Amino acid sequence: MPQSQRDVRNRIGAVKNIQKITRAMEMVAAARLRRAEQRIEALRPYADAIRRMTRQAAEAAGNVPRLPILQEHDQMERVGLLLVAGDRGLAGAFNSNIVRAGVAAGRQHDAEGRTPVYFASGRRPATSLTFRGLEPAENFTGFTDRPAYADARRIAERLMAAYIDDEIDKLEIFYNGYISPVTQEVRRETLLPLQQATVLEESDKDEEEARDDRGSGHRPEVEYEPDPEDILRRLVPDYVEISVFRALLESTASEHGARMTAMRNASDNAGELIQTLTLEMNRARQAEITQEILEVVAGAEGLSG
């Protein structure tokens, strides 16, 4: 049965209201995205350089560093998984991609005899994990719109303490790498132990070159001031902090990009829906008019007959 004109008009009104909201959210996300994009782009070269430097210093320090943060644990029993996503939803697959990747990795560790220990940054991954019965060891929330360095430090300190105290034997981190407003990729990186840490492609190449040079004996001995072990004592915590900070910033830029895209799609869909409904309303109005004319004609005929 065709809907009455009034019903359709009400629906159009509702859809228009929703469209206003999604438009507003799209614009807010776009404004925040610009700032978040600048921050992550400024941080990337620094973060890459710190990571390269840490590896180099760790190699130079050799196998005898007495720093517990540098020690590879004999047994690989518990793996810490930090899931970095957002506090809020309405951002397409942004949050669920991270949860899915993290939980899949956790299952795999489980199947291979290692216990996954979850940590969540952002309210969404925290509640998703709890909902699945995978209670995180700790949740960090309330800053994902605009993370400060202090937030990264807090998370990094907790994770490093977990590693030093044998609560975890390995630390993996999952976040949305920001590529463009419409493209984000789920990244999985190993931060600790340093010996197994994920090396980014670019630095991988540099390192191979460095190794070649060393092999051919052209490279002069590197001087350390103070010695590598003292440098590492400060460098490793900095490296973990910066890596976490980078993940937070990548994630924030990705979140705003994902939300902007999701809201734009929602606004476009609302526009299409309004068009369809307007057609339907016109048809309903025409049907009502036709009906009324028929009634008038029928009535007139009845009188004249």
Add this chain to the structure above:
Amino acid sequence: MAHEKFRVEVLTPEGEVFNDEVEMVSTKTAVGSIGVLAHHQPILAMLDPTELRLYDSESQCVRFAQAEGYMQVADNRALLLVEEAHAPGDLDASSLRERLQQAERELESAGDDTEKRRVAERDKARLETFLSIAEA
């Protein structure tokens, strides 16, 4: 006498603050003051807060108030990674003094051998250095 120039990059978490050819870099490592010229031996050093000077020529130099960081010299290039770097003109002495007082208060309240104490000590050292640069 003019020295040969070499490439120096200064990066902070907020972005690149300097990327150019200079004759000499003057900064301070955990061991002491250091001046780096072209073709310096490869070095990896931990930096303390100080006034970073990048000499364009004998008499001309670009100055920064530099926080803790690291310096790597390799292949005749210097890379400085510092937590903060400000042009001396951007420093505000009165706000630095305020933050210094707060750091000192936190240092008093912090227990021995705690992370809080270490953070406060680092803050204090950095702010003192910045303040002396701002007032110079």
